[in-house]
Amino acid sequence: MDERLNTVPCGFVSLTEELKIAEVNTTLLILLGYSEQTKLKGQPINLILSGPSRIFFNIYFTPLATLNNRVDEMFLTLQTTTGENLPVLLNAARHEINGGMRYECIVFPIRRQLEYEQQVNKAENAAVKAKYKLELLQASITHKQQIAAKLEEQIEQYDQDLLQKKLELEAIRVELAQLKRSSQTPGDRGNER
Amino acid sequence: MMDMVDVYKRNHVNVSGHGERPIIFAPGFGCNQNMWRLIAPAFEDQYKVVLFDYVGTGLSDHQAYDPIRYGDLLGYAEDLLQICEAIDARDAILVGHSVGATIAMLAANRDPQRFAHLIMIGPSPCYVNDPPDYYGGFTKEDLEGLIELLDKNFAGWANYLSGAVMQNPDRPSLSRELEESFCSIDPEIARRFAVATFFADTRQELQKVRVPALIMQCQGDIIAPVEVGEYVHDQLPGSIYQLMQATGHCPHLSHPEETISIIQSYLDSIPTIDSTE
Numbered sequence: 001m002d003e004r005l006n007t008v009p010c011g012f013v014s015l016t017e018e019l020k021i022a023e024v025n026t027t028l029l030i031l032l033g034y035s036e037q038t039k040l041k042g043q044p045i046n047l048i049l050s051g052p053s054r055i056f057f058n059i060y061f062t063p064l065a066t067l068n069n070r071v072d073e074m075f076l077t078l079q080t081t082t083g084e085n086l087p088v089l090l091n092a093a094r095h096e097i098n099g100g101m102r103y104e105c106i107v108f109p110i111r112r113q114l115e116y117e118q119q120v121n122k123a124e125n126a127a128v129k130a131k132y133k134l135e136l137l138q139a140s141i142t143h144k145q146q147i148a149a150k151l152e153e154q155i156e157q158y159d160q161d162l163l164q165k166k167l168e169l170e171a172i173r174v175e176l177a178q179l180k181r182s183s184q185t186p187g188d189r190g191n192e193r
Numbered sequence: 194m195m196d197m198v199d200v201y202k203r204n205h206v207n208v209s210g211h212g213e214r215p216i217i218f219a220p221g222f223g224c225n226q227n228m229w230r231l232i233a234p235a236f237e238d239q240y241k242v243v244l245f246d247y248v249g250t251g252l253s254d255h256q257a258y259d260p261i262r263y264g265d266l267l268g269y270a271e272d273l274l275q276i277c278e279a280i281d282a283r284d285a286i287l288v289g290h291s292v293g294a295t296i297a298m299l300a301a302n303r304d305p306q307r308f309a310h311l312i313m314i315g316p317s318p319c320y321v322n323d324p325p326d327y328y329g330g331f332t333k334e335d336l337e338g339l340i341e342l343l344d345k346n347f348a349g350w351a352n353y354l355s356g357a358v359m360q361n362p363d364r365p366s367l368s369r370e371l372e373e374s375f376c377s378i379d380p381e382i383a384r385r386f387a388v389a390t391f392f393a394d395t396r397q398e399l400q401k402v403r404v405p406a407l408i409m410q411c412q413g414d415i416i417a418p419v420e421v422g423e424y425v426h427d428q429l430p431g432s433i434y435q436l437m438q439a440t441g442h443c444p445h446l447s448h449p450e451e452t453i454s455i456i457q458s459y460l461d462s463i464p465t466i467d468s469t470e
Contacts, residue, residue, distance in 0.1 A: 017447060018413070018440045046415055052338025055331070056346070058416050059291075062443040063224055066231075075345045 001025060011088070011107035014097075019045050019061070022102065031109060033081035050077040050085055061092070065103055069094045078107065087114045198257075200279040204245040204272060205252040208280060210237035214309075215282045217243040219273060221291030221315075221443075222390050225251025228290065231449035235457070240286070245276055249382035264385055266292070266393050270299035277307050284309040286460065287404075290445060291315050291416065292390040299395065301404045310463065311406040312456060315417040315442055316425050319394045327396070330418045336391045343383040399428035406432040407459050409452070413440040433459070 001023055005012055011028030013021055021040050032048055034040055040047070046054050053076040064071045071092040078086040092105040200206060207226065210216075216236050218229045226244035233242050246253040247269055262268035273296060277285060287308050289297030294313035301308045320329045321336065378386070406429050410422030419436070426434035435455055439448035 044413065050338070051332070051335035052342050054415055055335060055339045056342045058414075058442045059222055059224075060346075062441055062446050063228055066443075066446040067227060075342065077342075 011109075013045070013105050013107065015045055015092075015103040015105060017101045017103075019103075021045060021047075028107065031080070031086060032078060048078050050079045053077045061103075065092055065094050071105075075110075076107075087111060198275070200272075200275050203248060203254045203257045204276055205254075206276055206279070207244045208241060209233075209244075210240050210242040212236075212238070212240035214240055215243050215277075215280060215285040216240040217245075217273075217277070217282065217285055217287050217297075219245075219287065219289040219293030219297045220247070220250075221293050222386065225253075227251070228443075229445065232445045232453050232456075235453045241280075243276070243280060243282075245273075247386070248272065249386065250378055255379070258382060260385060263382075264389055266296055266299060266389050266395070269296045269389075270303065273297065273300040274304055274307075277304070282307050286310045286312065288312040288456065289314065289316070291317070291442065292393075295390075295393065295395050298398055298402060298406075302398055302401045305403045308404045310460070311402065311404045312409065312459070313406060313425065314409045314445060314452070315411055315414055315422070316408060317417040317421045318396045318399055318425060318428075320391045320416075321394075323394075327424070328418070328420050330415065330421060331391070336387075339391065340384055340387050343378075343387055344380050347378055347380040347383055396428065399425060400430065402429050402432075405463070407456075408432055408434045409444065409455060410434065410436050411439045411441055411444050412437065414442045416442040435459075 006026045008025065008027060011031055012023075012025040013028055014023040016022050021043050024037060024040050029035070029037065029040070032040075045057070049057055057074075057076060060074065061071060064074075071090065074090045074092075076088055076090055078088055080086055086109055088107040088109050090105055090107050092103050095102050095104055097104075205226070218226070218233060220226060220228045225246040229244055233244060236242050248263060249255060249258045259268070262271075276282075277300070285308050287297040287301060287310070289295070289312070291314070294316035295318065297311055298313065298316070301311050317329065319327065320331050321333055322329050322331065408422055408426050408429070410417070410419060412419065422434065422436075426432050437444055437448070437451060437455065439451055441447050444452045
């Protein structure tokens with residue numbers, strides 16, 4: 001391997017078609033805690049992937065790398081020799097090298113970026129929750145407003161009914177007064193007789 | 194009742210080829226029919242090749258996504274049966290990769306008359322270990338971690354895509370992006386599909402298979418390890434087991450020639466009974 005590629009500030013790993021490690025640069029060895037190339041050469045890439053990343057990688061890498069000839073920004077978690085997780089972004093390109101197909105990959109650690117993203121995610125989740133609460137409150141306000149409107153309508157209806165009844169009562173009073181008057185009138189006449 | 198559903202549109206069904214007998218390809222987890230690009234054309238001379246996308250993937254009708262229906266593999270199997278009904282499939286050959294093989298099996302068990310053969314590439318009836326008798330290859334924690342990874346890899350994808358489509362429908366690079374992102378999926382849908390897939394236990398279904406089955410097993414496949422392929426062969430009555438030279442989980446992409454030749458020689462060896470019916 002080119003000496004400069006060995007020490008570039010990102011991990012480099014070249015995979016065979018069988019997804020085995022053909023070459024790996026010193027930067028990646030150091031990131032993963034391996035002392036020598038020989039420990040990784042010829043090993044399946046699965047060896048340096050965390051459990052979940054192994055599944056994800058095996059589902060998506062071959063389809064993307066075969067049909068598009070490249071993979072962009074695949075988020076994976078590598079596993080160091082001490083069992084620690086190393087979050088990385090992986091880019092890969094498929095090339096023919098010395099008559100064989102190779103997947104040339106660079107891996108870029110994103111520990112800090114990930115922390116930031118997690119904070120953003122947390123904030124986003126909090127915002128979503130707050131928004132949900134707000135929506136609930138608004139819904140409850142709307143509901144109460146509807147009840148109030150209905151009550152107002154009812155009050156108005158009562159007022160109208162009351163007015164109606166008053167008018168009716170008034171009418172009855174008038175009638176009653178007339179009746180009284182008319183029943184007194186014949187009596188008066190009788191007295192006159 | 195289902196006459197109302199346009200299955201072709203819903204599942205982006207594509208039919209090609211010159212043969213009478215349908216060969217239907219069910220893709221694996223989360224990816225669309227592009228996965229069959231390297232092998233499907235090889236069957237067009239002899240068969241009616243049927244490709245489709247699961248609802249929520251590829252160019253399916255995303256409006257038709259129903260979280261309850263697709264919260265279970267049976268929902269996907271019902272869709273597959275409806276596709277078979279729509280194309281009036283008889284004596285069909287059903288090829289499924291990965292969870293597509295499970296979905297194909299569920300469909301075949303519900304309507305065995307329709308299918309002449311079931312071809313399962315890298316099948317697994319249960320991904321989670323069930324000690325002491327069953328080795329699926331994964332712990333529950335692995336699979337929960339996978340769901341987190343799906344979130345991280347596809348977060349923002351749905352927003353990005355809908356935004357891009359709405360703002361700039363004529364953007365020429367968009368169709369290329371769509372084409373290249375055949376594995377991209379809304380994280381919510383991915384999560385439900387992943388739970389339905391990786392926490393499914395369809396071991397009981399294996400013994401119910403009444404359709405002749407071929408099991409194609411890769412070497413060094415960590416998603417569907419050799420032990421699982423052998424288990425499927427052991428439990429599925431009368432199945433034929435073929436250990437491939439291919440390594441990994443996607444032989445139809447990494448080793449298309451071998452995949453084609455195994456399927457073709459299996460199909461060539463079976464008597465042709467369909468043409469008389």
